[in-house]
Structure formats: structure tokens, C-alpha cells
Amino acid sequence: MRVVVDAMGGDKAPREVVMGSVRAAQQFPDDGILLVGDEKVIERELAACGTTPRNITIYHASQVVGMDDPATFSIRQKTNSSITRSVELVASGEAVAVVSAGHTGATVAASTLHLRTLKGVRRPGIAAPIPTRLGTCLVIDVGANIACKPLHLLQYGVMATIYSKYIFGIKNPRVGLLNIGEEDAKGNDLAKETFSLLSNSSLNFVGNVEGREIFDSKADIVVCEGFVGNVLLKFGEGLSMSLLSTIKAEAMKSFWTKLGLFLCKSAFGPLRAKMDFTEYGGVPLLGVNGVCIICHGRSDSKAIQNAVRVALQLSKNKVNEHIVSELEKANVPAANVT
Amino acid sequence: MRVVVDAMGGDKAPREVVMGSVRAAQQFPDDGILLVGDEKVIERELAACGTTPRNITIYHASQVVGMDDPATFSIRQKTNSSITRSVELVASGEAVAVVSAGHTGATVAASTLHLRTLKGVRRPGIAAPIPTRLGTCLVIDVGANIACKPLHLLQYGVMATIYSKYIFGIKNPRVGLLNIGEEDAKGNDLAKETFSLLSNSSLNFVGNVEGREIFDSKADIVVCEGFVGNVLLKFGEGLSMSLLSTIKAEAMKSFWTKLGLFLCKSAFGPLRAKMDFTEYGGVPLLGVNGVCIICHGRSDSKAIQNAVRVALQLSKNKVNEHIVSELEKANVPAANVT
Structure with a gap:
């Protein structure tokens, strides 16, 4: 190839x-x-x-x-x-x-x-892994589509499910919807309509996921519209860097804290590895x-x-071939085909 | 009182x-x-x-x-x-x-x-401070209004400016618009229309601010619609906790890293203080x-x-009185009064 x-x-x-x-x-x-x-x-x-x-x-x-x-x-x-x-x-x-x-x-x-x-x-979406406490959470979309409709988000759930199965080896990936509360009826119109579509789909839908819960491994995949996903991804990058540089700058202020940081340097290793985008290389436009x-x-x-x-x-x-055949099988209510 | x-x-x-x-x-x-x-x-x-x-x-x-x-x-x-x-x-x-x-x-x-x-x-908004490298960035709205219009966001800019002046003592707060790129024409319709309103206002508007840039002190205030702001705030909380707990868990694995963490414990102090919501008490619904x-x-x-x-x-x-008089003075194009 x-x-x-x-x-x-x-x-x-x-x-x-x-x-x-x-x-x-x-x-x-x-x-x-x-x-x-x-x-x-x-x-x-x-x-x-x-x-x-x-x-x-x-x-x-x-x-x-x-x-x-x-x-x-x-x-x-x-x-x-x-x-x-x-x-x-x-x-x-x-x-x-x-x-x-x-x-x-x-x-x-x-x-x-x-x-x-x-x-x-309907629309391609970028799926990016966010490192969590126990592994990663695949967030889709992180910036390809900033005019998302419920059907686009449902399809993101389908595409990311296939990707997680064939690339990460997760048998039955749990799909969550990024929202501002856990209850079913929460969120803006896009979130509410998407919730209904995901609930009636064949996906392993686990409900709404709040920003905080991404790190609790509540879902393997979180769908959201591209504007929110993009802001989130960049915010996470900025926050991580800001936290680590603040700790480092503080630790460099005295001999003992500097020594301490040197001794526990290896404790930062797994974190850096998790955050290291060079490891996973790149993110797919699905x-x-x-x-x-x-x-x-x-x-x-x-x-x-x-x-x-x-x-x-x-x-x-053959991730793309699987996506096509899965979408053909997927339960997409005709009324929402927009 | x-x-x-x-x-x-x-x-x-x-x-x-x-x-x-x-x-x-x-x-x-x-x-x-x-x-x-x-x-x-x-x-x-x-x-x-x-x-x-x-x-x-x-x-x-x-x-x-x-x-x-x-x-x-x-x-x-x-x-x-x-x-x-x-x-x-x-x-x-x-x-x-x-x-x-x-x-x-x-x-x-x-x-x-x-x-x-x-x-x-038009709509109340919640203004929450997010700790950055050099201080804090006031993000408004973080969840009161999930059906934001450009005028709402402009008014958030006005209200947060007054709040920053009278509560934080910032003379001429810089207002940014949360967006997915730095260029003027970036973003969804809401962002584009808000950009135009903010540009024509009397606020100290510094342009688009990407998620990452919140931490670079590019702006004292960042306006965004409530769904995005809420997700961001909770995501930040989850990420910070996840990072710190990962470092701690790793450091507890060996004698030397444990000792190192003990020695540089004080380096985490300013970070914890920055992240400590009990210090600022609560956030205003403006x-x-x-x-x-x-x-x-x-x-x-x-x-x-x-x-x-x-x-x-x-x-x-008298923050509320100042908000009312500032809104009366504010340059709000009639066509956008929705």
C-alpha cells in the first residue's frame, strides 16, 4: 500500500x-x-x-x-x-x-x-484521543464541522465506534454525548435531539457525559460538535502545559524543592507519555x-x-469499508436525515 | 447591607x-x-x-x-x-x-x-475565573445561557468589564472572544457576528482567543456561549484533578520518588491555591x-x-448600577437587538 x-x-x-x-x-x-x-x-x-x-x-x-x-x-x-x-x-x-x-x-x-x-x-469529523486517568477517550469532532446537526453527531458515534474497534481493539466501545448535565433532558437543542438519536441507535450509548467525566472513563468515545471539541482540545493542551510549567517554576525556587523534583522526575514520565502526541502520530479525519x-x-x-x-x-x-456497511445497517430515523 | x-x-x-x-x-x-x-x-x-x-x-x-x-x-x-x-x-x-x-x-x-x-x-451570565500562568481569566458565560445570541455575548463583555474593574481592580480589561482560530473571520455564525459587534463596541476588544491562549494571558475576559463555557470549566476541573492524581500515584510507587514528592510538595502550593475555589468564594450571576x-x-x-x-x-x-449605565452608553447596533 x-x-x-x-x-x-x-x-x-x-x-x-x-x-x-x-x-x-x-x-x-x-x-x-x-x-x-x-x-x-x-x-x-x-x-x-x-x-x-x-x-x-x-x-x-x-x-x-x-x-x-x-x-x-x-x-x-x-x-x-x-x-x-x-x-x-x-x-x-x-x-x-x-x-x-x-x-x-x-x-x-x-x-x-x-x-x-x-x-x-454527511460530514467528515476529526477524532482525537484525550488521555484520561485510566486510558484515553476518543473525542469526535474536534474542528472539521462547526455546523453540526444531530445526524452528523450520530454518524460520528458510528464512525468512531468502528475506529475504536479496529484500531484500539475495544470490543464494544461505549459512546457518550458531551453535555452540560447527566440527566437525559439536559442541554441545547442539538444535544437533546442527538440524545434521542443515539438512544434509538444500535450504538453502545451510555448517555450524557459532562466535561469532568471525560476523565472518569465513563465512555470510550464522546461525540460533540466541532467548535466545542476544538476549543476543548486546545484548552486541555494549554491547561496541561500551564500546570506543569507552574509546578516546575515553583520547584526551581529552592534547593530542596529542586532536589525533590529531580528525585520524582520519573513520576512525570507516564503523564508525559500519555500527553505525547508523537506517540499516536496523528488523528484521523473520519x-x-x-x-x-x-x-x-x-x-x-x-x-x-x-x-x-x-x-x-x-x-x-478496512476501516472505511466497515464504516460504509455499518452506516447502511444503522438505525437512522428518516425524519432526521438533514 | x-x-x-x-x-x-x-x-x-x-x-x-x-x-x-x-x-x-x-x-x-x-x-x-x-x-x-x-x-x-x-x-x-x-x-x-x-x-x-x-x-x-x-x-x-x-x-x-x-x-x-x-x-x-x-x-x-x-x-x-x-x-x-x-x-x-x-x-x-x-x-x-x-x-x-x-x-x-x-x-x-x-x-x-x-x-x-x-x-x-437581555440574558444573565455566570462569570467564572480560570487560573492561568500569570493570573486569572474571567470566562463568561459558563452555563446560565445555552441559547446565546451575539448581543448576549456583547453584553457579557460589558458586564464582565465592569466586574473586573470594580472587583479585580483591572483598569481597562482586555476582552477576547473564545473561538477556534485567531483570524478575524474564523468560527461559526455566532462567533463571526459577535466578533463584528465586539469590534464596533467601546470595549477593549483584543480579538479571538483560542482555547490554548486562555492560559497565555491574552485577555482578562473571554466571552463564550454557556454550553461551551460550562463544558470547558468542568473539563478543566477534571483534567487538573486527573493530572495531579496521576503524578501522585506514580510518585508513590518507589521510595525515591516518594521522597522527591515530599521534598517538592511546597512547589504544588501556589498551584493548589490558584485552583482553590474556596479562595474566591463563588462566581457572580451577572x-x-x-x-x-x-x-x-x-x-x-x-x-x-x-x-x-x-x-x-x-x-x-454598585457593580449593577455601573452595568446599567454602561449598557446605556454602549454602542449596540440596532439591527442586532435580538
């Missing part, structure tokens, strides 16, 4: 992205990596790596979408950007998946435009006709390598 | 609530505390305190709103509940403020129903015609005492 990597996307591109691609190519010698971007730049970076595995191919793209470019504008204007060319290679069947650490909005827009949605899917893995803007070579692994896992486990 | 305290509200009521009220009565001998709830229960708790300051008065209320009662139902059915009686004492002018650690939804509903909104205010302080459900006597202090501060600084 062949995976496209947008060599120009991300704060650490092209160096770390190319390096991660080389490692992925070495890790998966039977698969192929298509590196898309400025040919000369990629060749220079490959030379810097000291080796170019034979399963790496370069595809030239003359433009790059900047992090400050508006998403739809850049897709329309920069038709030869590395992200558009990358997605087109999946759309034309030359590759099964695309990996990008570039502009998230542009990646979502390009994928939705060129790959289109899977049969039966619902598009092809595999699309969105990486953190600060992705390094390890993150890219792991993102390629995740892309291959999704493709080899 | 007289402050009503709902003696029956909160997980630690009536004991801690009555104890906190006694301390507040001693701290503010020139003001009065009206304790509302089951007369016999309050008398018993006052006896347990060993002293009943002469500026404490008991008002009997036979019913209590349970934490599981639906908010509006309980307000309509339990007309003699401690929260309804408390709010009525403010509405009738017998007191200037109400403090409750009980059912938040019921407190908001009773206050909105009996106190009504301040002149010019926009109702009277002062309403909502306390955390787990409030102890210290939190109640501080909440009474905050209630008196709001009343003595």
Missing part, C-alpha cells in the same frame, strides 16, 4: 517530515511512501538523511499553504500546493492514505473536496473516501513515522 | 454553610446575614457553632431543591424551597444579595424569575437585578465566608 506524506506541512517541515518518512519507509518495506513538495528541497533533505529507501517516491508540488492562509482560499488559489497534490494522489487511486502536519483547515477542505465523503456519510491523517503542527520525525503507521492500520483494517 | 445565604444548598450544607455564615457575620459586624432554610436545623447548627452573632437572622423555608431535581420544575413546584425564599428576600428588598451553593440551575432560574434582569440586559453569588457544590465554610465577602463587594461597589 502507498501512503502520501505532505513533505512541506508543519512547523518542522521539511526536515523532520522527510526524516519521519524515511523511517516509516524502512519500517514498512513492503509499502510505499510518496513524498509531495518542492522536489529540490525534498532531495536535499533525503540527502541529509544519508539514505533514500527504494520505496520512497518524490512528487513535485510548487506551492505551500501557509499556516496563516485562510483554508478554503488556499485550496482554491493554490491548486499546486503540496496538500492539494497529496490529496489528489489518494483521489486518483495512486495511494490509499494521506498524512499531513500542515494547515488543518486546508487539509480538511482539500480532503472533503477531492476525496468526497464515504457513501452515506468519513472521507480515503484515509486522511492529520498531524500536530509541531510534529517531529517520530510523529510522522507513527502517523504513517496509523494510516496503514486504517487502510489495512 | 444584608446578604441572604441559602443554608440548605450544597454538598456540605447545612453544617459548613451555617459555619461560614457565622464567620462572615463576625467578619462584617456592620452588615447582616439572613440564613434561609429549615429553622430547627439552622438553630441546631448555630448551637453547634457555639455562638450566634446578633447580625444573623433565620428565615424559615420548609423545602429543599435536591441536586437531581430538574431546575425549572423545582422552582415551579417547590415554591417554599430555601433557594426560592432566599431570592425572594432580595426581590422584596430585605437583602441586597443571595449566596447559594445549591443547585446551580435552580439558583439561576429562581434569580432570573424573581429578580428579573437589570435594565437593558445581569440580574440584585447580586447573586453561585458557590461550588462542594463549598466549605471558608468558601461561604468568602462568597459573602464577594457579595458585599459587588453591592458596595
